[in-house]
Each structure stands twice: as C-alpha cells, then as structure tokens.
Amino acid sequence: MSTTSDTGGPLLRVRGLTVGFPTAAGSVEVVKSLDFELARGGALGIVGESGSGKSMTSLAIMGLLPKGARRTGSIEFDGTELTALRERAMRAVRGDRIAMIFQDPLSSLNPYYTVGTQIAEAYRSHRKGVTRRQARAVAIEAMERVHIHDAARRVDHYPHQFSGGMRQRVMIAMMLSMEPELLIADEPTTALDVTVQAQILDLLAEIRADTGAGLILITHDLAVVSEVTDHIVVMREGELVEQGPVERIFTDPREAYTRMLLDAVPRIDDEIGLLKTTASAEEDR
Numbered sequence: 011m012s013t014t015s016d017t018g019g020p021l022l023r024v025r026g027l028t029v030g031f032p033t034a035a036g037s038v039e040v041v042k043s044l045d046f047e048l049a050r051g052g053a054l055g056i057v058g059e060s061g062s063g064k065s066m067t068s069l070a071i072m073g074l075l076p077k078g079a080r081r082t083g084s085i086e087f088d089g090t091e092l093t094a095l096r097e098r099a100m101r102a103v104r105g106d107r108i109a110m111i112f113q114d115p116l117s118s119l120n121p122y123y124t125v126g127t128q129i130a131e132a133y134r135s136h137r138k139g140v141t142r143r144q145a146r147a148v149a150i151e152a153m154e155r156v157h158i159h160d161a162a163r164r165v166d167h168y169p170h171q172f173s174g175g176m177r178q179r180v181m182i183a184m185m186l187s188m189e190p191e192l193l194i195a196d197e198p199t200t201a202l203d204v205t206v207q208a209q210i211l212d213l214l215a216e217i218r219a220d221t222g223a224g225l226i227l228i229t230h231d232l233a234v235v236s237e238v239t240d241h242i243v244v245m246r247e248g249e250l251v252e253q254g255p256v257e258r259i260f261t262d263p264r265e266a267y268t269r270m271l272l273d274a275v276p277r278i279d280d281e282i283g284l285l286k287t288t289a290s291a292e293e294d295r
C-alpha cells in the first residue's frame with residue numbers, strides 16, 4: 011500500500027458524520043452531521059462536556075464504534091474514504107497510519123507482559139518480517155523518545171511498575187513506534203495530576219513537531235487544547251457548536267456555550283503555566 015499520497019487536500023476531512031444507536035423507540039443520534047477538517051501537520055482540539063460525542067467521533071474515525079452503533083457520512087483520510095474500507099483494510103490503517111491513545115493507559119496495557127514486549131509485539135504485528143530482537147530495539151528507542159529514562163532497563167518492567175504518567179508515556183511510545191500519520195488522543199491526561207498533565211502535553215507537542223504527524227486531541231478542558239492545538243471544534247450533545255483557530259475561539263467566541271467553557275479556563279491555565287516552570291523535571295518513576 012502507498013504511504014502518503016499527498017493529494018494536496020487536508021489529512022482528514024469529515025463530512026456529515028452521524029452516529030446513532032438503536033433504542034426501543036427507534037434510534038438516538040449521539041453525533042449529528044458533524045463537519046470538520048484537519049490540515050496536514052495540523053493539530054485539532056475537540057472539546058465539549060461529558061456526553062457531547064467526542065469519543066464516538068474518534069471511534070467512528072477509527073472504525074471502532076461499539077456494537078450496534080450506526081455510522082453515516084464521509085471520513086476521508088489522505089484521500090481514502092475510510093467508511094468504504096472493509097475491516098481488513100481498516101485494520102491496516104489503524105495502528106499503522108492512524109493511532110489512538112486513550113484516557114486510561116492501564117486498561118490498554120496487559121498487566122501480564124512487560125511494556126517492552128507489548129511495544130515490540132504491537133510493532134511486529136504491523137511490520138512483517140521484523141525479528142524479536144529488532145522489535146525490542148525499536149521499543150527501547152521509542153521509550154527513549156518519550157523521555158523514559160533508563161529505557162534499556164525499564165523495557166523489562168511490567169505496567170504496574172510505572173506511574174500513571176509513565177504508563178501514558180509507554181502508550182505514546184507504542185503509538186510512536188508505528189510512525190503514524192495521524193494521532194488521536196482521547197482525554198490522554200484526564201486521569202493524571204496537573205503537573206504530569208503538562209508534561210504529557212509538552213510531549214505530544216514535541217512529537218508533533220518532530221514527526222509532522224497530524225494530531226486530534228480530545229478533552230473537556232479548553233485550557234488543555236490551547237496548549238497544543240491550533241484549531242478547535244466545540245461540540246455539544248452531538249452537534250458542532252462552533253469551530254475556528256484557537257486564538258479566535260479564545261478571544262472572540264461566537265456561542266454562549268463556548269463562552270461558558272472558556273469561563274472555566276483562566277485559573278487552570280495559570281496553574282498549568284506555573285507548574286510547568288517550577289516542576290518540569292519531576293515525574294520519573
């Protein structure tokens with residue numbers, strides 16, 4: 011399969027995306043005719059309160075919606091219509107070209123295998139003909155790239171031997187080893203305390219700058235997206251409230267709902283800024 015067939019268009023173009031679930035009374039739509047785009051090398055934040063459809067949107071892109079969910083509309087990735095792909099072709103896109111990290115890294119990691127084994131096996135499942143030894147070297151390198159110190163030793167540790175922030179780094183390392191063109195991070199820092207949260211956001215920004223991969227960052231927290239993304243999509247109850255460049259959304263929000271989300275921001279923003287400068291080298295266990 012070709013890698014990047016730069017068609018000149020955006021990396022991702024979502025049109026009329028609707029996700030519905032059957033109910034006794036008919037069906038309920040949890041994502042309603044959503045339109046947005048992600049530029050090549052761009053970083054998009056999707057924000058909205060709990061239940062607004064952020065996760066369903068990302069799962070729809072990944073082709074990982076829960077059983078029974080019905081998806082309509084168009085999802086074009088690098089010129090390919092993902093909704094037209096069969097599961098086998100979609101599996102090749104997933105992980106290899108589009109990778110996702112979730113809120114809770116513990117539930118994504120297997121407690122019975124070392125983190126090195128898990129990164130290496132994920133890598134081997136997408137790269138045919140790679141030996142165990144080569145995959146282990148890739149795992150160590152990926153762990154170094156996400157600033158896990160002493161990676162050559164830590165590679166043989168189990169998930170429970172890592173802190174929450176370090177586990178999220180392991181997940182990011184696993185994702186990075188695939189060299190994806192698009193990263194989707196669904197609330198990657200929600201379970202972490204504010205210091206560690208800032209560090210993970212820095213890491214995502216750094217990876218984006220280094221690899222040129224596109225990023226979709228999902229969160230209920232506008233302060234978080236402003237750190238890392240350049241464009242924001244605001245969702246409420248499955249619908250698009252407004253979207254635009256970060257600066258515009260922050261300085262000139264057009265919808266009352268966005269203003270309400272923004273009202274919660276300054277205090278948290280200051281806090282993150284403060285912690286970033288005072289405690290940047292702390293978390294390392």
Ligand SMILES: Nc1ncnc2c1ncn2[C@@H]1O[C@H](COP(=O)(O)OP(=O)(O)OP(=O)(O)O)[C@@H](O)[C@H]1O
Nearest residue numbers: 031040058059060061062063064065066067076230
């Ligand atoms: N399997 C399911 N069957 C029916 N409805 C579902 C199912 N899964 C999720 N929903 C509903 O879809 C809506 C959107 O959920 P979604 O998980 O996308 O919200 P979210 O914006 O990610 O929220 P959060 O910030 O809490 O993660 C919610 O109202 C939820 O109850």
Ligand SMILES: [Mg+2]
Nearest residue numbers: 064065066196
């Ligand atoms: Mg969610």
